[in-house]
Amino acid sequence: MSEVGSTTVVAPRILAIVNQKGGVGKTTTAVNLATAMAACQKRVLVVDLDPQGNASTGFGVPRKARDADSYAVLIGEASIADAAIQTEVPGLEVVPASPNLSGAEIELVTMEHREFRLREALVRHAAASPYDYILIDCPPSLGLLTLNALVASDAVLVPLQCEFYALEGLSQLIRTVERVRKSLNPDLEIQGVVLTMFDRRNNLSEQVAADVRGHFGDVVYRTVIPRNVRVSEAPSYGKPVIVYDMACSGSRAYLDLAREVLRRERALAEAA
């Protein structure tokens, strides 16, 4: 917390949405958890750190509005304030991604402080930060982009798809988080694991959910995100599902998840 003039500025909490497995619901969770948090009166920024730019598309950001993007932020050509775009959700902004970002993994290798580029950009912005939460949508890899997200974040939120291979690769992800904690970001926590695309008619979903809870216990949120066709339709309209169809089961689940994440945040803040 810092004092700027007479206003008290609380640094935003930064959460990385990470899983190196593709298609597990990272972007869907980033977009809809952020929207649900904004519905809970939080001021939220989503940083799209995936060259696929799915989160930007999910918020309906036109391609031509992506000039000042997360790539420009990483290479120091734009500030967070330059790049952030207001979405149609009040209190929710997004730093979009463009295909430029696909070169960043290679370009960053030769740059100074290559793992700290995003953190430094967010810290530079912190004094003026209008956000309570920043969610970072990561690409499906543990390369330099994800490393930048892990170094910049206070905590990690891991979406796990309820399918047979859900736990595969997770130990590698946990090892990466531990490595980052030991060397680059000692304060990095795991906020939680969220089960996604749960299909109640499928025994395998139940089995996987039980397995994951057996492994991770209370780290797994009680809220489970169901497989819901409205969730998968919403991005094609450039809308979070909560805007597209607030009453559907997917929207209700993301609103529940936001409340649970915020409860954990309060508990973490009280314990600190």
Ligand SMILES: Nc1ncnc2c1ncn2[C@@H]1O[C@H](COP(=O)(O)OP(=O)(O)OP(=O)(O)O)[C@@H](O)[C@H]1O
């Ligand atoms: N709860 C859900 N119900 C139905 N479809 C879903 C749900 N969650 C995600 N999907 C769909 O599954 C696909 C993968 O989801 P998403 O893009 O969020 O995963 P991702 O982990 O971000 O993928 P990538 O690794 O490529 O970035 C998308 O087509 C999305 O619309």
Ligand SMILES: [Mg+2]
């Ligand atoms: Mg994605």
